[in-house]
Amino acid sequence: MKSSHKIRRIERQYVQGGRSVPINIVSMIDIFAILVFYLLVSIAAVEMRPNPDNLQLPKSTSNDRPREAAQLMVTQKEILLNNVFVMSTPDAIAAEGDVLAALNAQFEEKIELLPDARTNEKTRGEINILADKKIPYSLLKKVMSTSGKARFSRTALAVTQQKGAVR
Incomplete structure (x- = not known):
């Protein structure tokens, strides 16, 4: 029986399963740096609202x-x-x-x-x-x-x- 191109590709990938794709560490560091920067800015932007119970602002x-x-x-x-x-x-x-x-x-x-x-x-x-x-x-x-x-x-x-x- 003839195997289709798709089935052969899937079998080839299964056989080569021991080989993994390398992770691009530079991109991950960039993403984490942006995430840390965003969190720091978010924390600094927290506003204090002193509004005691006995004070109703207009x-x-x-x-x-x-x-x-x-x-x-x-x-x-x-x-x-x-x-x-x-x-x-x-x-x-x-x-x-x-x-x-x-x-x-x-x-x-x-x-x-x-x-x-x-x-x-x-x-x-x-x-x-x-x-x-x-x-x-x-x-x-x-x-x-x-x-x-x-x-x-x-x-x-x-x-x-x-x-x-x-x-």
Whole structure:
């Protein structure tokens, strides 16, 4: 009986079964290097979301990611700078003027002035304000005025991204 070309090829491969195809190790090293690089970048891109239960951030369609900066939380009960108590919220609301003295003192004590490469002036850098959505605007204005007086070069307000927002 005549064997077809396909059957002869299969038999030939079966007979030569002891011989294996060499693995290209350079390609494997490249793939693993890319995989390790991707994992390192992914780990570095993990964002920290400090959102305690007693703080409800306002919703927004903003797509900007928060930067690493000093963190000021304004809850219904207290004001915290980098998770350290500064003053109570009712005291801040009752305070006279646009600048909160206790908060300004904490800024002066805890966050040092650094030279700004763009303006050649000393600033305290950036600050992220996480304010409860029920905080009155007058208090938010006092907090932002105080951060401006303390020479923060950039102030960012933290929000929760709305569902359905375009990324």
